[in-house]
Each structure stands twice: as C-alpha cells, then as structure tokens.
Amino acid sequence: MRDIFRNRIEAGKLLAEKLMCYANRPNVIVLGLPRGGVPVAFEVANALRVPLDVFVVRKLGTPGQRELAMGAIAAEGVRVLNEEVVEGLGIPMEVIDAVTAEEKLELKRRELAYRGSYSEPELRGNTVILIDDGIATGSTMRAAVRALTALHPARLIVAVPTVAGSTYSELRPEVDELVALMTPEPFYGVGDWYEDFNQTSDAEVTDLLQRGRSCRAAPKVAGTVKTEGEK
Numbered sequence: 001m002r003d004i005f006r007n008r009i010e011a012g013k014l015l016a017e018k019l020m021c022y023a024n025r026p027n028v029i030v031l032g033l034p035r036g037g038v039p040v041a042f043e044v045a046n047a048l049r050v051p052l053d054v055f056v057v058r059k060l061g062t063p064g065q066r067e068l069a070m071g072a073i074a075a076e077g078v079r080v081l082n083e084e085v086v087e088g089l090g091i092p093m094e095v096i097d098a099v100t101a102e103e104k105l106e107l108k109r110r111e112l113a114y115r116g117s118y119s120e121p122e123l124r125g126n127t128v129i130l131i132d133d134g135i136a137t138g139s140t141m142r143a144a145v146r147a148l149t150a151l152h153p154a155r156l157i158v159a160v161p162t163v164a165g166s167t168y169s170e171l172r173p174e175v176d177e178l179v180a181l182m183t184p185e186p187f188y189g190v191g192d193w194y195e196d197f198n199q200t201s202d203a204e205v206t207d208l209l210q211r212g213r214s215c216r217a218a219p220k221v222a223g224t225v226k227t228e229g230e231k
C-alpha cells in the first residue's frame with residue numbers, strides 16, 4: 001500500500017491500473033466529482049479510452065465549520081444528512097434547509113459552467129465509474145450514489161485513490177463495486193494523503209472535461225453492444 005500520492009494526476013494513473021478491465025468498452029462512462037475528482041477522473045478516462053463527464057454534488061457545510069460536512073445534495077433532489085454531526089451539534093432543521101437552499105444555487109451554477117452546451121450523458125443501462133480524489137466521511141459520495149442509482153445505470157462503480165477504512169465498509173454495500181488504492185485508519189482528511197493537494201479551479205475542471213469529451217464518443221445505450229462478462 002502506498003504512503004502518499006504526489007498529486008491527483010499520479011493518483012488517477014495508478015487508479016486506472018485497477019480499472020483496466022473496463023477499458024475500450026462502448027457502454028462505459030467515467031464521471032468525476034468536481035472539483036478535485038475531475039483531474040483523477042480525466043487520467044482514468046484517458047487510460048481506459050472511455051468518455052469523461054461530470055456529476056455535481058455539493059457538501060452541506062456546518063455553520064461556523066464549513067469544512068465539516070453535515071450532509072450533501074445532488075441531482076434528482078437527493079439530500080443525505082450526516083446524522084451523527086447533525087445530532088451531535090444540535091443543528092436545527094431550519095438551518096439545514098437554509099444551507100441546502102444556498103448550495104442548490106451553487107450546484108446549478110456549476111452544472112451550467114461545467115457542462116455548457118453539452119447535454120447530459122446517457123447513464124441508463126450503462127456502466128458508470130464514479131470518481132473522486134478521496135472519501136472521508138462519505139456524505140458527498142453517498143449523495144452522488146443515490147442520485148445516480150435513480151438514473152438506473154447497469155452497473156455503478158465508485159473508484160477513489162484513498163478512503164477511510166470505516167467509510168469503505170459502510171459504502172461498499174451501496175454500489176456494485178468499490179475500488180480504492182488505500183483504506184487507511186485513522187483518516188483525518190483526504191489532503192493528508194497527497195503531497196500536492198492544491199485546490200482545483202473551475203477553469204481547470206472545464207478544460208479537462210472539454211479535452212475528455214473531444215476525443216471520446218458518448219457511450220452506447222446498453223443492449224446495442226454486448227461485451228464479454230457483462231449480462
């Protein structure tokens with residue numbers, strides 16, 4: 001097991017090695033969680049030679065401690081709350097609703113900024129590989145998983161360079177496959193497992209998505225092509 005990743009690029013290339021069984025399949029798509037998950041997802045999509053797109057999820061930061069997640073929201077009206085944080089800090093529902101309303105606006109802004117004129121990818125009946133740069137408590141990833149499940153992919157794989165060992169155990173039953181290069185404990189933050197964990201900008205996300213889309217065709221709806229090992 002590795003001690004630390006140099007940056008998201010290296011992490012993405014190493015993660016791709018664990019996913020090569022999905023390379024060159026016409027009904028596979030890689031989705032990155034912005035912003036930090038997109039550079040990792042770009043490397044995976046490039047290595048697998050499959051399309052890249054984005055799936056926007058917003059963390060619900062605790063008032064006064066914005067980095068502490070009390071939950072997360074995603075498309076399809078999905079909201080996942082971290083009950084341990086909410087109950088432990090006694091956060092009232094009206095505060096949660098106010099933060100949710102604020103983050104819904106930012107979610108819509110990012111969807112428009114990142115997708116531009118591109119339509120949403122076809123996910124129903126296809127294999128989706130959902131990628132982030134790491135998972136700590138899992139609130140954000142759970143929101144994404146629940147929203148994507150409602151879109152009926154044939155198979156949903158979550159792949160990350162690093163995830164807290166306890167979160168891995170909790171999240172694993174919710175997806176078809178959970179791929180992780182490291183599952184360390186204790187786990188204080190994703191950034192602890194990277195030498196370079198500089199914030200990814202909106203411009204970088206947009207550039208990587210454009211590059212990923214320009215050289216890959218959209219996946220075909222499942223049923224048009226069968227691949228070995230798939231039902």
